[in-house]
Amino acid sequence: MTDRPFLTALALGLALLWSAAVPAQTLRTPGGLTLPSATAPAAGNRTADYIVALVNSEPVTNHEVRQRLRQVEQTIAQRNITNAPPREVLLRQVVEQLINERAQLHLARESGLRVSDAEIDQAEQNIAAQNSLSHEEFRRRLRADGYDINRFREELRQQQLLQRLRDREVDSRVRVTDADIDEYLREQKGSSGVENLELNLSHVLVLVPENASEALVAERQARAQRVAERARAGEDFAALAREFSDAAERVNGGEFGWRAASRLPDLFVSSTRNLAPGAIAGPLRSPAGFHVLKVNDKRQAGMPSMSVTQTRASHILLRPSAQLTPEAAIARLSDFRQRIAAGTANFETLARENSQDGSAANGGSLGWALPGQFVPEFEEAMNRLRPGEVSEPIVSRFGVHLIRVDERRNVQLDEKQQRERLRMVVREQKMDEALALWARDVRSRAYVEMREDPQP
Template sequence: MKTKQLKNFIKASALAVLMSTSIPTFAQSNQIVAVVDNSVILASDVMQAMTQIQQQYAAQKREVPPQPYFAQMALEQLINRQAQLEQVKRYNVPLDENALNQATLSVAQKSGFKDLNSFQRSLDSKQAGSYAKLRSSIAADLSLERVRQQQVSSRIKISDQDIANFLKTPQGQAALGTQAHVLHLRVSGANAQSVAEQVKLALNDSNDVNAIAKRFSQNGVTVQGADMGMRALADIPAELAARITPLANGQSSELIPSSDGIHVMKLLERKSTEQKVVVPQYQTRHILIKTSEVVNADAAKQIIDNLYQRLQQGEDFATLAATFSNDPGSARDGGSLGWVNLGMMVPEFEAQMKSTAVGQFTQPFESQFGWHILQVTDTRQHDMTQEYQQRIARQMLAERQFDAELDNWLREVRNNAYVEIKDPRLDSKNNASL
């Protein structure tokens, strides 16, 4: 036996011996040990979960929890997972086959396989049905992630005022790349408070921190001054950055008491390193003809072709859109869609929009929504910097709230689930030894 094979055999044998002392014995592997809503958890599920936990602990070089906690912990993880899977059923979360294939391929590649077919043959050659079981587990994980995102995201509420307040904080300013040129003085020793007040007055009128420090360092008081230069707010201690953020250029802060003395700062200049976000926009309008129970595909094509001919003959686009378009949101405004950013429309619509000159209208083209005629009435380069900053702030605030809301949702799902533990040895309320 090769050395590597021998090591793997010894490792597996040691694991089997260790697990034999920690896994409770069951009469049958298909014994039902718990019921969660409309599903059951079998003894074999608990055994497998314990094996996985044991492997995780071994990889992390952690000691396996004592009995009976180990088996109860494994069962609780299974109950939590199954309660969440019941939510997947409840909300009828659809499975994205492309995402499933990609996730499975990622697992295959990490195992040294280039494609799913060879990965499937390898798994099933060792144990029939292994590939299908793995794929089912990955599908469940993807569905769980999707329902978590949907349910937790719906709980996160961020107002425009929340965003405005965040952008004024040091964290918000740091996120936007704000830099500040700051002068800093620290006063320590006896009678520091009164001297610090004089230092602040001097700093209001002068930027020479060294001269100020030398002038007031006397009679048991030490004043230290520094020009901190232009630096990112993210690189300044948070308690000091919070005092800098609201200052105007040339303004000094209030006195800041701390354990090492009293601080006072002056903002000389503030600037942002972020680049402006300027995007092309297209002012557009369109006529949409959809198929319906009374308008089949051929009829819809005939209608849009007829409208195109009328436009070529000089009839007014807005009038035809208001009269015939099946897009009620834009039809009442002469087909106007307002200013449109790239990425807002379906690819077919966007391609026509980008290639149409101002004042011109397109030939009829088809998208998933029906047949269109599109007109571009104007274009511009629009500064979206503020909107971009607000979007970044909203994202950061949402990320802050997500973990807390996720914990709340998981607890609610677990508490609201019907759970019946059939095996008393696995009931955490039962203190009897396994």
């Protein structure tokens, strides 16, 4: 077993692991980019600025290593991850990951891949919205935390460039056949126990600041207790999450979605593994605060849930071109959104007249969709919307979208739909394997010169 899956999960998918326990002072970002509280090295600190390695003539500095290591360790602490490697192992993993990223960025630039300023603007706005801040408030917060805006935007650009390269190079290589699904089912048959347990939980987090007084802790505990009592009395948990939760997923009614037990805090697993769907656990105390959990569903790994939440959404798609810049597409869709909100324009009419998607003829309607049916950047924005809400313009690999959620419902999956859900599970596994092979190939073709050992 290599160390790669652990490090990949931390550095490339932190937001997917568990965003609930991030303290209020830490800004959450999509795609796994975690912002440190400050980035400037201390004056006169020699360990912050020397070169650890050269990758195709580009340096990896000790300051970058220390910063990434600090991000990883903060995430480990905040998410109560108990199976993390020792610090010296993490340090080696961080150096290797930074080398891999440099090699992949070099390949992306050589391949002519680009991420426009408009796409970075949209990514900033999405992060601000996830933190319940306006764009300007978000930037003021970054400056107050000592973060350079230009450097932040460059990190966003690199993350998006890496993702674009991986999508292009790896996605096309992955195929899932019916035989693959049958084999996966055979492997999973008869499996049981927490190592194969998957949980679909919803969550209310009542944050407790560091060094809080006993009185404040008691007040927050009482608030969480009231939430738990109201949930057990039958109140809508999603409404309680939107009203009381301090966690990012409150916009989704507190729902995490399916997570393997190994990717959830031990506190969550031990408190819910023996509960029936619909049961409430908590309040539970963690370093982040008090948690109230609802068990939506549970299953053994590889066996899809018999029910799932479907979303019926509509969209207007504009594809940037030589005649339409990304900035102009965003501005045009922003105008559409304002006109729809003011009641001077109709979403369906605008879609028929302007959308550059096959759904235009149906007023932009995409019909009922299962989770995972759309590309992540589209689905993440869609999942943050309540029925009837219209999104800000969202940039995806297909263009710029204006999204409206029309309705949601819980449905039972038939046998064909269950196999399609399994197809996505198997595809994710194959994607991980293909990504690892591809990353090793890119690394082997890069010129890497190790200079000095990093000092954490």
